[in-house]
Amino acid sequence: MTSLATNLLLGPKNLHTLQLDGNKITAKQINEQFSDIKSLQRLEINDCGLGDDGIANLKLTKIESLKRLGIGGNNLTKVPSAILRSLPSLETIDLSKNRIRALEPCAFCSCNITEILLGHNLLGIDETAISPEAFADTRITALDLSFNYFDQFDASILGMAQPSIRILDLSGNNLGGFHHRLTYTLIALTNLHMAANGIKDIPANLPYEYTRLQYLNISKNRIDYLPNDIASLLPSLRVMDLSHNFIT
Structure with a gap:
């Protein structure tokens, strides 16, 4: 999958887990989903090839309840500290399989x-x-x-x-x-x-x-x-x- 419909997640208001692993989608496309999944607790976007810039452009502050974030296998060269600090409920961060x-x-x-x-x-x-x-x-x-x-x-x-x-x-x-x-x-x-x-x-x-x-x-x-x-x-x-x- 290389694109996401803007209203893809408009229906499930109580969605707690979203896994998008292995899809070559952009940070902009992911961000467009956040207004519809504010109750999300787990987000997995591993192996999406986002890189340091792509991860830095995620607007994760819109999902304040996020407890687990998976961003492994995205060619990261550094810890996205600013993103992590913006998520007060985050308990688990998966940074595996990066650089x-x-x-x-x-x-x-x-x-x-x-x-x-x-x-x-x-x-x-x-x-x-x-x-x-x-x-x-x-x-x-x-x-x-x-x-x-x-x-x-x-x-x-x-x-x-x-x-x-x-x-x-x-x-x-x-x-x-x-x-x-x-x-x-x-x-x-x-x-x-x-x-x-x-x-x-x-x-x-x-x-x-x-x-x-x-x-x-x-x-x-x-x-x-x-x-x-x-x-x-x-x-x-x-x-x-x-x-x-x-x-x-």
Whole structure:
């Protein structure tokens, strides 16, 4: 679909979710729909090829109830901070599958966002890509940094988000193991995704913070056995995903 009728959504006054993924439509065409969907809570416009300029031209202030916004796969090179600050009810932002290489100071300041999806970007290429102030004045509880070339990831780079993060996704970053630097400053962490990281085993000396984990995803690795004392290593664990490993 390459165009939208101006009155396309004139009928469903209580529409809560709108998904337009994969359609090559312009920001102007999307904006024309907003006067008819003021109760919208979720908008997905992923893979629409809008670019930085197209996203910046969206008039999202017309849908004040928006809680989730999906703008992944739009060739973005930066976080559209101004747009995010104009949405007081926004809780989740999906910025995955873009070309974002840096998080500038105050990238998410003055937002009520609690979940940020940044998988499949370029944030691990430069050591100083994430500013310590990027998450200032936020309460981020879930952060997806999967497939971002973070082979030397250190939790301290998350700056002011460190005390509040409960869910962290580091899948697909070629980390190789359960290094202390991955989680040592994340005092609230309970859910950790470490899929597709080339991990060969679960060591007997896991970092202490792993004792608080309730969920651990280590699927798509090279693990061929579980240690006998797994219960003492991970005493709080409720769910473990070991799918697609080498266990016989």
